[in-house]
Amino acid sequence: MSHVDQPFWRRKALDQLSQDEWESLCDGCGLCCLLKLEDEDTTELYHTRLTCRLLDIGSCRCSDYQNRHTSVSDCALVTPDTVDELDWLPATCAYRLLAEGADLHWWHPLVSGDRNSVHEAGISVRDWARPETGVPQDQIDRYVIRDPSRQRPRRERE
Numbered sequence: 260m261s262h263v264d265q266p267f268w269r270r271k272a273l274d275q276l277s278q279d280e281w282e283s284l285c286d287g288c289g290l291c292c293l294l295k296l297e298d299e300d301t302t303e304l305y306h307t308r309l310t311c312r313l314l315d316i317g318s319c320r321c322s323d324y325q326n327r328h329t330s331v332s333d334c335a336l337v338t339p340d341t342v343d344e345l346d347w348l349p350a351t352c353a354y355r356l357l358a359e360g361a362d363l364h365w366w367h368p369l370v371s372g373d374r375n376s377v378h379e380a381g382i383s384v385r386d387w388a389r390p391e392t393g394v395p396q397d398q399i400d401r402y403v404i405r406d407p408s409r410q411r412p413r414r415e416r417e
């Protein structure tokens with residue numbers, strides 16, 4: 260395959276992408292929308308299985324995407340400039356993969372052509388997360404999980 264036949268994410272650097280290309284890279288896994296707790300002593304971050312109140316768990320999409328940063332003050336701003344700093348992004352995150360020089364996986368909707376493949380492959384939070392709504396602040400630590408990208412066995416490509 261010649262260079263021009265390559266998909267945009269292989270041809271272009273992250274900071275060369277159009278807004279639409281950038282947005283299309285999000286696989287819709289919802290992993291970055293999990294609540295995290297920080298150990299005050301070590302600054303280590305712990306993921307929980309609780310999702311931001313704005314995440315629609317069924318679709319793993321933000322229910323107020325346009326206003327997400329004003330609606331939720333600690334919603335992560337993922338850009339070509341910040342992706343390296345956001346070292347808690349899951350190893351499966353398309354932005355992290357490309358920033359590290361890797362390629363997208365087979366289940367990424369841009370590769371599979373199917374927005375469901377991220378769920379069917381067991382990558383998304385859809386089948387095991389629960390909303391933060393209604394969980395008292397002092398009970399959030401009960402929901403800490405070890406590795407958010409491995410909550411469900413992944414289905415390998417057949």
Ligand code: SF4
Binds near residue numbers: 287290291351354
């Ligand atoms: S972890 Fe990355 S790919 Fe998954 S929803 Fe968040 S930004 Fe999108």
Ligand code: SF4
Binds near residue numbers: 292312320328
């Ligand atoms: S505001 Fe939307 S994009 Fe941001 S963490 Fe919450 S659900 Fe995710």
